[in-house]
Amino acid sequence: MVERFDAVDIIRTKRDRQVLSEDQIRWVIDAYTRGVVAEEQMSALAMAIFLNGMTGEEITTWTQAMIDSGETMDFSSLTKRTSDKHSTGGVGDKITLPLAPLVASYGVAVPQLSGRGLGHTGGTLDKLEAIPGWRAHLSNDEIMEQLESIGAVICAAGSGLAPADKKLYALRDITSTVEAIPLIASSIMSKKIAEGTDSLVLDVKVGSGAFMKDIDQARELAHTMVRIGQSAGTATVALLTDMSVPLGRKIGNALEVEESVEVLAGGGPADVVELTVALAREMLVLAGVDVDPAENLANGRAMDVWRDMIRAQDGDPDAPLPVSKHTETVVAESNGVVSAMDAYKVGVASWRLGAGRARKEDPVQAGAGITIHAHIGEQVKAGDPILTLHTDDEERFERAKEALDGGISLSNVASTRQSVLLDRIG
Template identity: 65%
Template sequence: MSARTYSAVEIIAAKRDCRELTRDQIDWVVAAYTRDEVAEEQMAALAMAVLLNGMDAAETAHWTQAMIDSGEVLDFGDVGRPLVDKHSTGGVGDKITLPLAPLVAACGAAVPQLSGRGLGHTGGTLDKLEAIPGWRASLSTDEITAQLAEVGAVICATTPTLAPADRRLYALRDVTGTVESVPLIASSIMSKKLAEGTGGLVLDVKVGSGAFMKTAARAGELADAMTAIGAAHDLPTTALLTDMSRPLGRCVGNALEVEESVEVLRGGGPPDVVALTVALATEMLALAGITDADPAQVLASGAAHDVWERMIAAQGGDPSAPLPVARHVETVTAERSGIFSGADALAVGTAAWRLGAGRARKEDPVQAGAGVRLLVAPGDEVRAGTPLLELHTDTPDRIADARRLLAGAALLITGDPPPARELVLDVRRG
């Protein structure tokens, strides 16, 4: 950490004028902001300068380290297995973490998956798991370590002392129009993952209408920034660019996605969820140095389901308990005959959010049973009046808004079969 005291104004001006920030400047401004010695409006100005003028790879790596240094770095010690983690940039129906963590554990690695909650149209892993009666998100470091050793997988909330500077800056970016800065997105994600102390990291960078990054070019820029940070910090990192033009699987919503994840863990489930789970598991096992396990076979065998039940029970949940069900369910039908070409991911995600599955602000509650269940798959032939999807909610006055979002081209019916979906669009390695 820098021993010199700087002026926040001179650092803002440097980035305003497109100059590279030194390591000492970055260390000072992040630490001072964490100590409340840099005002919110000053950090907002700096974030805007970074959004407009960028940071190079060295600056981004230094910024990430300063975020890490603002809090503690977790040390799980020797849990008897190689540690490997995964992060998704968020999508619609993206329940992949739920089957993935127990699958990778069943193959011999340990997965310390510190996750978050949903905001807007993208779902949060913790919200999904909290639909399970009794399940507990908050664990101490000792509890995480013990569960990694005994079960091999943990999905829990981030500890409050992990990268606190990032928590403050993330909230500030959200209200100042600076969320889209690639260096700040990359350092936000990577500072938390590096502070977890994992031995390898696989990134699932979503691309398409339901993703934060709408184009492959922008997603590739983010993937390259994050893998470069991993390389700069000696963390083996692989990024997969994956399609998010349509929802993953057939369920969007907390309890609905848990139900679908359990189907996958029992050897069934939608083919796209299975395929992406296996693809990410393969990359995670490669980083962990495990070459004698076939994740597709392990998933089909049901061994990952056994780990799932142990993981849920270890955090107080009852894996056999019935999941919450919405009080109101309405069906949306096809307006004409043809071939169902797919549902737009953003429209479905936003509809699920409006039905109660998501939140507009961090403090908003969510409905465990709310969401959207797709009843047909792309390529299915439908007739006018064929049920296409179900809307689930506890508040039926929200259904009209969800129907409006899903009208027209959001549920595409054409005369020709849609092209085959390519789930993994590219792979970037650090």
């Protein structure tokens, strides 16, 4: 087969700050997926994109080419409209768990094709696998049946969706090009558009525990992704949300399931409830439903959908969740108000306790993680517990405490936690 283009010419074009044509982009994505473009060539192109950027048109074409590299899902046979949510990831971000059944309780189908955790951010599938019996892998027929009958499904994405992204994602990780906004945006949106949802709400995290530390960069990413979604015919909005402190009071797999169930029971931490309701409202509006989602948290309807959803995937919603073998408490060294709690440091500590993984193939401990007893703005006395660390391996405590060093501050000045919502785009 004679190739239409040459990878070296395409690399040179972007290296020299020129715009790639639609044909060039479509060829390079297809040829990379087929193995014609070598890893070192795509590495060079990724770095050129990182350094020189892309136009909006280039990003849209790049995303569509990645979608076209594999199969797409089609929910048009459902009797319900579909709405999905994607979070860029954070510490204690368990929002998908209460959100999917909450939105489904209003008759909107929520196909949440989710992933696993890597590094200091947790993965939705790892959390749900803490529930005895629950399975992540469903066939397409099972997904469709569950969406029609129950309204919500959280499961592993099939390997056939955007295979070009799967290759490029791994490459970006080892070539220091992860932060390139065109590549982040096209990676997220190619998978979400390939999933075939009618509408999409993006939760773009900002702060120390987030992928994006700077609000201006986060806003640029959100605008880019909203444009991509709308260009593809998917109604898309984004919320910028705070990830400078952990979300909620529990970090870790079983611990976050436990907190999610508290929210579905009408309780739970105020920040988790605020974000769950805000995202649900956006998803429902895009699906044409105008309600106050807080009602179905209070009256138990969202909990009913949760229980049905867990049972449908062979989980037992009444089974006790795994508990770690060992705990250790971190206490306040003086009197004061908790004035800072670095989300990144807490996330790394939880990871070191066994809640996360350094490599995709690493196992995780279902019961490992951190419970927060005193959050931002709360008063403590010397000796009061601030955190409880959970792990099955006692030798992990030392490194977890090292990760927390300097991450929690006390002050004499009273303070209150601000809203987790920072901005709305779309």
